[in-house]
Structure formats: C-alpha cells, structure tokens
Amino acid sequence: MASKEKLPYIILGLLKEAPLSGYDLKIKFEQEIGEFWQAKTSQIYPSLKTLLEDGAVELSQEIVGARKKKIYHITEKGRTALAKWMLSPIEEFPVQKDEFMLRLYFQKKTELTELRSLIMSELVMHQSKLYHLQERQKILFDTPEKIAEDHGHFLILDYAIKREQFKIDWLNTL
C-alpha cells in the first residue's frame, strides 16, 4: 500500500490514551480499531523499537500479575510528532479494493443464477459481520455513561455498523 509510514503514528495515537505493551497493541489492532487498521506483531515490535530509538516512546519493565511486560509510554517528543501528524492533510486513500464489486461487474447480466449465489453469499457475510458488531456494541455501550467514557471507540463501532447496514441495503436492491 505504501502508506508512507503511518503505523508509528497510529501506535503513538494508541499510546496517548494509556501506556501499553506490544501485546496490548496487538489486541487493540485486532479488536478496537480492527475495522479500520490492522497490524501484526511482526510490524508492531520493530516499529516500537524504532519509536524507542527516536525517543518518541519510553519503556518500563513491569510485572503485571505473574507476567513480565515491556510497557511503552509516549514521550513529549512523541506527543509533538503525533499532534503534528494529526493536523497534516490526509493523503488521498489508495482505493478501497472490493473484489465482490468487480465480480458483479464482470458477471454483468448473464448467468443470473451464478450472480444470485454470489450476491447471497456476500449478503450472508455482511449480515454475520453486522450481527457481531451489534453484539459488541450492546456489550460495550449499554449505558450512555459508557458511550461518553469511550466516545472514540463508540464512534468507530457506530460507523462500522452503519457501513455494514449500508452495503446490505444496497445488495438488497439488486
């Protein structure tokens, strides 16, 4: 994708809220912001190393429960870099690739049965995803207080849900 080094800023953005370990970050990428960005440990740990060398984060060895963890904290330098990035213009996104739309385009009007099964499987997939997102929303944000408490998280979940609903609605018009 050649996204010109966005990962370090995203890690800083996550660390701004609270100090985290590499593993904690991995979980955040999988769960919290997984709908909009992902990173594996093979990217996270090297990136943390670079951030440490650049002085954007600091490291404290901590014993959590019975386990040892390397907890990374954002530094002033890191905060400055993050703030600067936050204000920089967002580069034109590099196309949201959509294999389903392409197949629809290729199939066109011929072979209606095959098109139908293609559409149905896409529908099922999005409905299942919608369901899981809604369940997460119910569990995480069952009270207005919880929404106010973690408003950013609520927003991305809300958008993810509505995005699924939107695609489902469009598919149903076919």
Next chain:
Amino acid sequence: MASKEKLPYIILGLLKEAPLSGYDLKIKFEQEIGEFWQAKTSQIYPSLKTLLEDGAVELSQEIVGARKKKIYHITEKGRTALAKWMLSPIEEFPVQKDEFMLRLYFQKKTELTELRSLIMSELVMHQSKLYHLQERQKILFDTPEKIAEDHGHFLILDYAIKREQFKIDWLNTL
C-alpha cells in the same frame, strides 16, 4: 496486501468483454473500475506476459489508426480459469483502512476545533468526489438504453456514488 494473485483474474475479466491492449487496461483501471481496484502499468505489463506464457491470453499485433498496439485476447483456457475464479469464495477482505476514522478515534472529544476542521476537510473531499462521480453518471448513463447496455459499469458507479453519499451523511451527524 498479499491478495494472492487477483490481478491476473481481473485482467481476464476485463478481456472477457473485449480484446484490449496493456494501455487500454491501464485506462480501464483508472476510469471504469478505478473505484474498486487499481493497477499501474508496472503491474499490468508483467502480468500480461505471465498470462501469455500460461496460455490464458493470446496476442495480436494490430495497427489502430497510425499506431501499433499489442492487443490481448482471452483464450478458452483463460475463460475457464476466470469462470473458476468467479465461483470461488471471496476471501475475507483485508480491512478497509481508514485514516480519517482513526484520527477521529484518537482525537476523541478533546480539542473540538481541531476535530471540526478535520471533519470539514473530510466532508469537502467526499463531496467533491461525489460530484465528479455524479457528473460521470450523467454523461455515461443519460438514457435507460445506455444503462442496459453497460449494466455492470452502471452498477459500480451507482454503488460508488451511494457510498460517498453514505459517508457524507454520517459525517454530518457528528
């Protein structure tokens, strides 16, 4: 992205409709399906070479106007491979990365003014995109006959437009 070699199939899908040159394909990627997949000449030409070696496409040197072009035609073998791919399950897409949503998440409720300018610039960007897509739709599909003629193209444009409208609507709720 590591999308497990989708490009050859997309090229075959485009060639299924009509024989095209590498340059023609480049234009298709830029214009027709650009909202859902893109490929540069640095990918297209090598991919065509491989497809040729695999016997999925054939090549005819043609003189179009005053220019020489290498026109690629899909073969029976190519059609079979394409048909098989079309029926294969669509692999879980590898996250639609969205830098704007992340920044929203990082900013949360603090610093409302900065959030406002972020949201406004995102709105402007999507509104401009929406406008251009709508203009293209007006020009390309001003009559029902044209829609029927190139239904696949109409569908992806329609979806692209509604997708922009959806994001604009959501942004306006913030």
Next chain:
DNA sequence: CCGTACATGTAACCCGTTACATGATTAA
C-alpha cells in the same frame, strides 16, 4: 496434561507503488 491465551520477537516473501526509460503521435 494439554490446548489456549499471554508475551516478544525474526526472516522470507510478495504485492503494489514510485521512479525511471524510451519513443511515436496529436493538438494547441
């Protein structure tokens, strides 16, 4: 006791982008 979650990393590979190269044709 055994699989899953916790915890931290490295190495190889590959898709896709940026940049580079070259040359003919056409419209301003």
Next chain:
DNA sequence: TTAATCATGTAACGGGTTACATGTACGG
C-alpha cells in the same frame, strides 16, 4: 514546437503478510 496523450516496458523500494521461533501461565 512543445506539451499532452498514446504506448510499452524495467528497476528499486517498501509496507504488510505468512511463517517461523521460543517460552510462560492458566483454565478445563
């Protein structure tokens, strides 16, 4: 005549994925 479009490619780089590697702790 000169910039834009047409036309076909190659080389280098980089972000991201897959696979590999190792070890601890906990729940059933």
